[in-house]
Amino acid sequence: MPTNLSSPLKADVKHLSFFYGTVQALKDITLPIAGNHVTALIGPSGCGKTTYLRCFNRMHDLYPGNRYEGQIVLYPEGINIIDPSVDPLAVRMRIGMVFQKPNPFPKSIYENVAYGLRIRGATQRNQLDEKVEQALRGAALWNEVKDRLHHLAFHLSGGQQQRLCIARALATDPEFLLFDEPCSALDPTATSRVEELLAELKQRVTILIVTHNMQQAARVSDFTAFMYQGQLVEFDTTKTIFTNPANQLTEDYVTGRFG
Amino acid sequence: MPSNPLRERSGIGTGQKQLDRLFALLGLLAMLVSVGALLVLLTGLLMEGGPRLSWAFFTSYPSRFAEQAGILPAWVGTILVMAVTAVTAVPLGIAAAVYLEEYAPKHWLTDLIEINMANLAGVPSIVYGLMALGLFVYQLRLGQSILTAGLTLALLILPIVVMATREAIRAVPKSLREAAFALGATKWQTVQHHVLPSATGGILTGLILALSRAIGESAPLMTIGALSFIAFLPHAPWQPDFPFLSFEWLLDPFTVMPIQMFNWVSRPQEAFHVNAAGAGLVLMVMTLGMNGLAIYLRARYRKRIQW
Structure with a gap:
């Protein structure tokens, strides 16, 4: 564990366990998330990284039979966001998510970005216009799409669609963004654009990213957590994890001996 | 080689x-x-x-003389009955499907409902006629009217509408729903803004296929007592004074195309059989037209959506 996270915590995960029905997918995970930094989750397929990520916006609540134990305390308020008394909608209003495969709505580019604002009650055209432009600039997509905001989002390339999804998540000014292997469906050029974007975004938001690409974790993150079979094996600064891991399993994984 | x-x-x-x-x-x-x-x-x-098709064939009432007989009350009746059927079955069916697919908890009861729904879709239409005779005609005293007929056919196609809609809703990918939920949308917002619009093509196709089944039904309508010889039109659905709409036609007696055909076919004179063939042709064009519309709509909505 890094003794000093060097910045205030955005979230503190304490003894988090998660169950799909009777199957335990996460086992007693304790992991602090530093504000305005990028924390990467790495580990072999099926280790629970995505399950863990989806706890943060209560995505598991959409399907029956799922159960959380433990706490995810969100700061500055210090509330446990997986407590049953907390409305998942209130959590999702503050924590955005970008999925593995770009999933734009079958609507125009503009309406994709504006959707989060619309469901929060925004109706004023000029205000929406401004927010949409801001979000698209934030996702480094504005220059490519400013002349065709009202075209269908499906006409964009895969990389552009993923940046559109990032813009869509940014439009509502979330404090915290979850990325679930955001580059796994993208080519190397599109990947590097998204990675550059992550570095810019962390000035404003806290980022938690799942990746199965270790080079990517090394490039974009400040802290890295290595998970294996539903457990947190090691958490430290990215530099330590990749150069001097404490655990033999971590070392084997980051050096490519298994996974 | x-x-x-x-x-x-x-x-x-x-x-x-x-x-x-x-x-x-x-x-x-x-x-x-x-x-x-x-x-x-x-x-x-x-x-x-x-050769029997002519302007007069569409604008004449039935007659004892085959050459003068026409299908005016039949096609008007068919259109009015179908209107009642569509107005009843479509909102009910879609709402039921949305509930079952998006809101209902998944357990043995919903499984039972699902199995029942599939069975209901296979129940012979005359059984629906018997039920409608007991319920709409005798219990609710709606008479042997357009309203009764429309409601009967609505019951008949309701399971088909529900199943087609559920199928269409199920085809909407999980990723689209999750995208909306992740932005903080409520269930109803997700359904209203994303699931239903994306499923529209499939739903419309199912609806039209269901309606084109209803348009050809005669057995349940004869059971509730549709007239087979009728020499007047129902009241017009409009009137000159406010509120300009009239609903008197709902309780009027009626006939529909298949029943008119049946009536003509069962007469001994050859000339009436020709009339039946003419009416059959019109009915077939109506059905093919509806199916064509379904294909067009499906293609149109599919163009907009790609996963």
């Missing part, structure tokens, strides 16, 4: 190839049988009833 080294080395036997061709041939034959049957039916109707 030139040798084919590629085939020899890949190990594909000529027997496999021949089997492949045999199946293609069988498939082609099967297709020709069904297309051929339709063509024979259509040409038969055209040759027999085609």
